[in-house]
Amino acid sequence: MKKKLLISLVILLVASLNYTLKYMLAYIVFGVEKYNTIPSDIRNILIQSQIFLISIITTWALCSFSVSKTATILGANKPYFQTALWALLCASPMLIGGSISLGLNHMITAKDILLTSVWAGVFEELVFRAFIVGLLVRLAGWHIVPATLISSLIFGWGHLYQADNATDAITIFFLTSIAGIGFVVFYRLWKWNIWFPMFMHIFMNLAFVITNMGTNVLLNNTGNVYRVMTIVLAIILTIILMYKKALPDFNADTK
Numbered sequence: 001m002k003k004k005l006l007i008s009l010v011i012l013l014v015a016s017l018n019y020t021l022k023y024m025l026a027y028i029v030f031g032v033e034k035y036n037t038i039p040s041d042i043r044n045i046l047i048q049s050q051i052f053l054i055s056i057i058t059t060w061a062l063c064s065f066s067v068s069k070t071a072t073i074l075g076a077n078k079p080y081f082q083t084a085l086w087a088l089l090c091a092s093p094m095l096i097g098g099s100i101s102l103g104l105n106h107m108i109t110a111k112d113i114l115l116t117s118v119w120a121g122v123f124e125e126l127v128f129r130a131f132i133v134g135l136l137v138r139l140a141g142w143h144i145v146p147a148t149l150i151s152s153l154i155f156g157w158g159h160l161y162q163a164d165n166a167t168d169a170i171t172i173f174f175l176t177s178i179a180g181i182g183f184v185v186f187y188r189l190w191k192w193n194i195w196f197p198m199f200m201h202i203f204m205n206l207a208f209v210i211t212n213m214g215t216n217v218l219l220n221n222t223g224n225v226y227r228v229m230t231i232v233l234a235i236i237l238t239i240i241l242m243y244k245k246a247l248p249d250f251n252a253d254t255k
Contacts, residue, residue, distance in 0.1 A: 007062060008140040014058050015132050017051050018154055041115065048123050055131040062139060073138055074130040075187065075194035083190070087199035090237055093229035094207035102212045102222055116209050121202030128155045128180060129187045130194045144188060152180030162216035172217055182231070189238050200234060 025047065026035040035043070056070070063069035071077040088095075128151045136147035156177030163169035183197040190196040204227070207213065213223030 004140045008136065008142070010058060010062070011132060011135050011140060012150075014051070014054055015127075015150070015154060017054065018127075018158060021047050021051060045115070045119075048119075051127060052123050055127050059131060059135060062135065074126065074134055075192040076130070078191065078193035078195055080195040080199075083193060083195040084199045086237060087196055087203055087234075090200060090234040091203035091207060091230050093233065094204055094211075094213075094223075094226045097226045097229070098207050098211035098213055098223060102220075105210055105212050108209055112209050113206065117202055117206040120205055121198055124155065125183065125187075125194055125198035125201055128152075129183055129197055133184050133187065134192060134194075138192070144184070148181055148184045151184065152177045155180035159217060168216070168218065176217060186234065186238065189242065200230075204230060 022043070025043075026032050029035075030038070038046075056074075059074060060067070060070045063073055068077070132151040132154070133144070133147045136142040136150075137144050156173045156175075159172050159176040160169050163172050183201065186197045186200065187194060207226070208217075208219070208223075211223075212220075213226075214220045218224075219227060
């Protein structure tokens with residue numbers, strides 16, 4: 001019991017860095033004036049890369065410094081190529097439909113794709129799903145519901161920067177929190193395979209970046225239609241694979 005409590009505290013402490021690390025950098029490392037001169041995208045990468053590395057190192061330490069156990073507990077030991085193809089299929093309405101009906105965003109750069117699509121998907125899924133939820137459930141013995149709620153609320157709060165007003169803030173927080181719950185469900189149903197929610201996240205963000213779906217996560221009406229189609233496809237695929245006993249039941253043992 002004491003060991004699981006200690007593990008829980010360590011995980012939650014690392015999770016809290018999503019809020020506190022920027023203040024440490026501003027007030028302790030750089031100083032406020034110098035910190036504010038750093039471009040916002042560079043600040044974000046600096047913060048996120050450190051949280052990413054700390055999460056991996058913490059997991060490695062909690063897994064007795066075993067690389068294989070670390071990969072297993074994070075769900076990174078699963079087949080990734082086939083999983084990426086499944087995710088690409090599910091995201092095809094957003095990628096193909098969005099490109100055809102909404103047109104391509106000709107202002108995008110390789111940097112936009114790398115940061116908003118690839119890096120965002122990798123960072124957010126590893127930290128919010130694999131690290132926070134995965135470790136709280138699989139190492140600390142938490143029930144999946146409170147672990148999911150904590151992760152999703154932090155995830156939702158982290159997207160509030162996209163809001164221009166209070167109404168948008170509430171909507172974005174609600175939408176991204178629900179999205180966080182959805183990614184956890186896929187993570188669990190895919191046998192703790194982090195690659196499926198990660199690639200889904202990457203491809204959905206890619207569609208947002210390369211097409212004219214909107215300026216923030218709320219998207220425009222057409223973009224939301226394609227997003228719903230993508231989510232429905234992912235649900236149908238998961239149910240089919242579960243029916244074929246290729247995936248476990250949601251209430252199965254969480255270990």
